Amino acid sequence: METLLSQLSLGQKLPNDLLFNEGDLICKPLQRLGVFDIDDEELCHEIVPRFTCHVPGCQINFTSVMDYEVHYNSIHRYLCVECKKCLPSPHLLDLHVAECHDSFFQTLAERKPMYQCYVETCDSKFSNTDERRKHCIEIHNYPADFRFDRVPKSKKPKIRKTNKFTKEHESSADMDMEVAPTVDAPQRQGQFLFGARRGGRNRVLHL
Numbered sequence: 774m775e776t777l778l779s780q781l782s783l784g785q786k787l788p789n790d791l792l793f794n795e796g797d798l799i800c801k802p803l804q805r806l807g808v809f810d811i812d813d814e815e816l817c818h819e820i821v822p823r824f825t826c827h828v829p830g831c832q833i834n835f836t837s838v839m840d841y842e843v844h845y846n847s848i849h850r851y852l853c854v855e856c857k858k859c860l861p862s863p864h865l866l867d868l869h870v871a872e873c874h875d876s877f878f879q880t881l882a883e884r885k886p887m888y889q890c891y892v893e894t895c896d897s898k899f900s901n902t903d904e905r906r907k908h909c910i911e912i913h914n915y916p917a918d919f920r921f922d923r924v925p926k927s928k929k930p931k932i933r934k935t936n937k938f939t940k941e942h943e944s945s946a947d948m949d950m951e952v953a954p955t956v957d958a959p960q961r962q963g964q965f966l967f968g969a970r971r972g973g974r975n976r977v978l979h980l
Contacts, residue, residue, distance in 0.1 A: 864893040891915075 786792055819837065826833050826841065828849050835841040851866040852859050855874045860866040868889060871878045881887050886898040888905045892913050899905040909915040 862893070865891065 821836060821838065823834050823836050824841075825831075826835070826844065826849075828845075831849070833844060835844065847861070848859055851861065851863055853866065853869055853874075855870070858869065860869055868891070872888065878887060882900070886900045888899045888902055890897045890899075890905060890913075891909055895913070897908060897912075899908065909919070910917055
């Protein structure tokens, strides 16, 4: 006991000191274990009875849980409720909703940089999509042909369709219409009145 107490007063001990041998044998604090994830891999690839995607309107069938999980994550998980566009990550979904369906975002974008980088860990913001595209190519090594922003196609104005019979009838009516010559109304001659004569009648002079 005296030997133990004398060793405790010698200052800080190293982890590999003999003083810790007995405790290390019991607790095993330095034992290394491999990092592993408990996952039933056989269940993912197991062939199961054919089943249909549970999302209303989707009729795709699957025979394995893995195929269904891949389908759901890529098609249904990050879906825009406004335009039904599917995005590959929640970060891109947030950017899409803000830039395409938020009028307040467009107002702020006119005053300060609001277009955030596609990489979630990057905090850079830009004034327009061209600057962001250039940034992603030069800094994050995005491919030059990457589909960055798809501008929605403008709707063409609807052209009123006319019935062929109605069109021919109107054209024939225009051809048969005769324009009557205009007749100028006779001009009224000016009159001057002179003083009253005997008998109460005025003398009229026609021009």
